[in-house]
Amino acid sequence: MYLENLKRGSVLLLLVFLLAACQQQQQAKKQYPLHFSDAIFGTTYTIKAPILAASIKNTELRQQITQLLDKLNAQMSTYQQDSELSQFNQSRSTEWQSVSTELYAVLKQAKVISELSKGAFDITVGPLVNLWGFGPDPMSFVAPEKAKIEQQLQKLGYQNLLLDDKTQSIKKLIPELYLDLSAIAKGYAVDQVAILLEKYGMLDYMIEIGGELSLRGHNINDQPWRIAVEKPAEGNRMIQKVLPLSNVSLATSGDYRNYFELEGVRFSHTIDPRTGKPITHKLASITILSDTTMKADALATALMVLGSEQGFELAEQQNIAALFIIKTDDGFEEKASSSFVARLR
Numbered sequence: 001m002y003l004e005n006l007k008r009g010s011v012l013l014l015l016v017f018l019l020a021a022c023q024q025q026q027q028a029k030k031q032y033p034l035h036f037s038d039a040i041f042g043t044t045y046t047i048k049a050p051i052l053a054a055s056i057k058n059t060e061l062r063q064q065i066t067q068l069l070d071k072l073n074a075q076m077s078t079y080q081q082d083s084e085l086s087q088f089n090q091s092r093s094t095e096w097q098s099v100s101t102e103l104y105a106v107l108k109q110a111k112v113i114s115e116l117s118k119g120a121f122d123i124t125v126g127p128l129v130n131l132w133g134f135g136p137d138p139m140s141f142v143a144p145e146k147a148k149i150e151q152q153l154q155k156l157g158y159q160n161l162l163l164d165d166k167t168q169s170i171k172k173l174i175p176e177l178y179l180d181l182s183a184i185a186k187g188y189a190v191d192q193v194a195i196l197l198e199k200y201g202m203l204d205y206m207i208e209i210g211g212e213l214s215l216r217g218h219n220i221n222d223q224p225w226r227i228a229v230e231k232p233a234e235g236n237r238m239i240q241k242v243l244p245l246s247n248v249s250l251a252t253s254g255d256y257r258n259y260f261e262l263e264g265v266r267f268s269h270t271i272d273p274r275t276g277k278p279i280t281h282k283l284a285s286i287t288i289l290s291d292t293t294m295k296a297d298a299l300a301t302a303l304m305v306l307g308s309e310q311g312f313e314l315a316e317q318q319n320i321a322a323l324f325i326i327k328t329d330d331g332f333e334e335k336a337s338s339s340f341v342a343r344l345r
Contacts, residue, residue, distance in 0.1 A: 013142045030220045034205075036062055041186060043210035047193070050220040054199035062202065065193055072192065075103050076185045078126070083272075085179060092175035096164065104168045105122040106181055106188050106294065107161070113184075113298040114158040120310075121302035122273035124156045126180030126208075130231045132278065134269040149276040156273060161293065187251055187297025194293075212251045214293050217223060232284035232325050232332065240332070246290070248343065251296035254285030254325075272305050281307035282327040289321035289343050308335060315339070 034049035036058075053061060077083040080092075084103055091097070099107075113121045131144050131152055146294040159172040193207050194214045202219030206225055215225045224244040231240035232254050243250075253270070267336045270279045271343060286303050290296035303311035308326045315337035322333040 007118060032220055034058055034061075034202075038066070039089050040066075041073060041077075041189070041210065043186070045069070045207075045209040047197075047205065047207050048219075049202055050207040050218070050222075051198070051202065051204055053197070053202050056200050061197075064196060065192045068196060069189060069310040072102060072185070072189050075100055076181050077107065079181075080181050085181065088170070089178045091172075093253075094172050094175060096167065098167060098169045098171040100169065101333070102188070102192075103213060104163070106185055107170060107179075108163055108165075109188075109294055110181070110184050110298060111158060111161070111163060113295070117302035117306060117314065119158065119274050120305040121183070121270070121298055122156065122158045122176055123179050123181055123184065124158055124160065125271055126178050127155060128271050128273065128276050129180070129269070132269075134271075135200065144324060153276045153324060166237075183301040184294055184298040185209050185294070187249070187293040190214045190249070190293040212297050214249045215245050216247055229285075229287050229323070229325075234259060241323070241334070243287075243344065248289050249291065249293035249296045250289055251293060252287045252299040253300035254286060269303075270304055279307065280303060281309075282335055283308040283311065283324060284310065284327045285325045287323040287325075288323050291342060 032050055033050045033052045034047065035276060037044060037046040037047075043150075045128075047065065052058065055138050056064075073083070074080065075084045078089065080086060084100060088097060088099070099252060107123075110121070110123045114123070128149070131148060133142070155174065155176040155178075160177050160181070162171040162173065164170070190207050190212050191214060192208050193209075194205070194216070197205050197207070198216075204219075205214075206216075207214045208218070213227065215227070219225050224246040227243045227245055227250060228239045229241045229243065229252060231238040231322075271277065272279055283304060288296040288300045288301055288303070290299065299322075303315065303320070303322055303324075306326045311322070312324060312335060314320065319339045321339040321343045322336060322337045326333045326335060
């Protein structure tokens, strides 16, 4: 499954129980008429809605959601060898290849974020992630040699993937190019489930897949959904900030749960595609609010790579709603972009 890497050192920065434990102490528990969770993409998903769809039974709706997610997995998985994306990765052809509408949409958005971030976000970085031991193979806890990093860098680069909107085709400029959509595809999956729910007239819901969310309307108490962002500290999980949200998508990225240490040096799982090395700055986590979960998902990774200074500058330039949580000698410091502050007013 294309999100199988979440099984190791999972960075679920959003406490998507929606403050349920706290709320239950304050009021009688209310049951959502639509509420189910399941496993998908090597992680989990949860869907809640305070009002049932009038035109379809819950069991049928759940079946359609499962079929939709299975279809996306068959298109974008890097773990399923016969998936559409895996077949493209395995091919050494540099000819144009037509792809499905869904895969093309994700690749097109990935290209936009790559260009916007000047390569901080890059779906071709997978081989470097594997080289550093954060891929599907057992971790070696050893930093790779400089020569091997340089060798892998020669096989990467979002510029080496061409897209043709007219024919909905894609093309490699180098045969070795390998695409991994784990930093954007689950956001797209959330958006597609949202489209399905709204098809049946559901305008109040929460959809969460692996920590990426789409929030519409209100919760069962007719209030905005309450999402807790986790304090990026090791050990016991604690809440950093609670966000009352409605009609927005959200994604968070961080580097504090998936890493290894060697001779006193900490190596993050977040690899900078431009250098081929783990990030070393003080940004601990970032939360993005956006109009689509796919965009929020990709931007969270991009700004996480850029760090609190370059990332904040980009957020201000592009009106990105971003909350930065930065490591300091005294703990953590919050820094919110202008758009983020405006969204919460």
